[in-house]
Amino acid sequence: MTESLRPLSRPRLYEQVVARLREYVEHEDLHAGDNLPPERELAERLGVSRTSVRQAIVALEVQGLVEVRHGGGTYLLRDRLDAESLETMIDRRRRLPDVLDARDALETKLAALAAERRTGKDLKEIDAALTAMAGAVERGELGVAEDKRFHAAVTTAAHSPLLAAFMGEIAVPIAESRAESLRQPGRPALSLAQHRDIAAAIHAGDQEAAARAMHHHVATVGDVKLLDWRDEETD
Incomplete structure (x- = not known):
């Protein structure tokens, strides 16, 4: 089988959550220091589980794009959520x-x-x-x-x-x-x-x-x- 016919990959659900969060930050004109909505609210508005939201937040935290303050919410560390692909991180x-x-x-x-x-x-x-x-x-x-x-x-x-x-x-x-x-x-x-x-x-x-x-x-x-x-x- 040639490399061009390799199996197609589907975007992981929490990759899609990251993409939506990036759009949200841009649409709401948020900047470094602003906070994102709570996980529960994000899960409800996006129609996904809190686990998927949490995975997305952790991926953004690992990349230095957000800071999670225990009991205090999730805050932007950059003006944009320009996240890299998960394959690159891996x-x-x-x-x-x-x-x-x-x-x-x-x-x-x-x-x-x-x-x-x-x-x-x-x-x-x-x-x-x-x-x-x-x-x-x-x-x-x-x-x-x-x-x-x-x-x-x-x-x-x-x-x-x-x-x-x-x-x-x-x-x-x-x-x-x-x-x-x-x-x-x-x-x-x-x-x-x-x-x-x-x-x-x-x-x-x-x-x-x-x-x-x-x-x-x-x-x-x-x-x-x-x-x-x-x-x-x-x-």
Whole structure:
């Protein structure tokens, strides 16, 4: 059988709920900080079970689009519910643990080498990246580009062309893990504090402290809702 005649897939019910919620947010001109109707009301108005509504809300929460406050409702974290496909989420969840293992192995070593080999120019770029990240956090942004700049500065400061090449090979999945982490509620400010710890150890030339701080940071990057999420219809 050719690939073109593969079985057709039907949209899952809660994917349809997500689509309707996206339309609702646009039609009602809702913005970040506004809340959605209660689950019971959504289920009644959409003619679906509360389970389907809850699955849709959880999928949106995993993507950093809404925040569920226990006893307080569901609030928008973005102006639009531009949710990605569930297949994309499932694929990213499956490869994220391997990406985190690779980041821990590479970046922990790079941080230690940076503490040993950094130059004055390297330290200036690390500090500039921190300043840019602090500005992004103050503006309420995720600081994805600034986070990338900091890690690039640490990689440069390690002066290890081969390790830098390895980092380049996995740049795309690293970017995915970075975005996944930074869209967790409260994560940008926490990430900034951890990056400052890494930078302080590199400034001090303390290899063990730099490696320890980077290891701790990568562990935090892996503390994301996506890894606890399960698509009950496929898992």
